[in-house]
Amino acid sequence: MSKSIFYHAGCPVCISAEQDIISLIGVNNVEVVHLGNDRNKIGEAENAGVKSVPALITPNGNVLHLNFGASMADVKG
Amino acid sequence: MSKSIFYHAGCPVCISAEQDIISLIGVNNVEVVHLGNDRNKIGEAENAGVKSVPALITPNGNVLHLNFGASMADVKG
Incomplete structure (x- = not known):
């Protein structure tokens, strides 16, 4: 399986979701x-x-x- | 690992996400x-x-x- 890509911007919601995704699909798959x-x-x-x-x-x-x-607009600032 | 639970309501967005999630984490894990x-x-x-x-x-x-x-309000009808 090729890798998934998880995009985030360091917000608390992002970090929490990152931990969940890594735990679900494995750190080597993302x-x-x-x-x-x-x-x-x-x-x-x-x-x-x-x-x-x-x-x-x-x-x-x-x-x-x-x-x-x-939003991406927020990320771009 | 205990199972994840995927809730949906049959909408096209749901079905598409269901396929993605099953493909990512495995049908036996959800x-x-x-x-x-x-x-x-x-x-x-x-x-x-x-x-x-x-x-x-x-x-x-x-x-x-x-x-x-x-929304859950829509699901409840």
Whole structure:
């Protein structure tokens, strides 16, 4: 299975969801991207369909928005 | 690991998320509950913190609301 990508921005909702996702699918199956630190990946996330964080891109390219931490507009500041 | 519970109500967003979740965490690790068919489980879902469907209850009791299909008010009709 190729990896999922978990996009977040460091908010409390994000961190909680990150722990849940890692626990559910395994740390080796998910790449975690912190858009606050890796700001050059914001465009990549938007192209993948991410509207808010935290969000998980599945290996087949679907986007799962998990709870609601912040909109991409907030992430971009 | 104890099972996660995936609550949904048959909406297209729910079915899509169900397939993603089963693919990510494995069909044996998640119990799928269709609240439209199992209406007596609506109270159980609400007590677990489900505000909208689809939603996943993790083994440690956290609620992950995935995308947005329908509010619990809609599910209750």
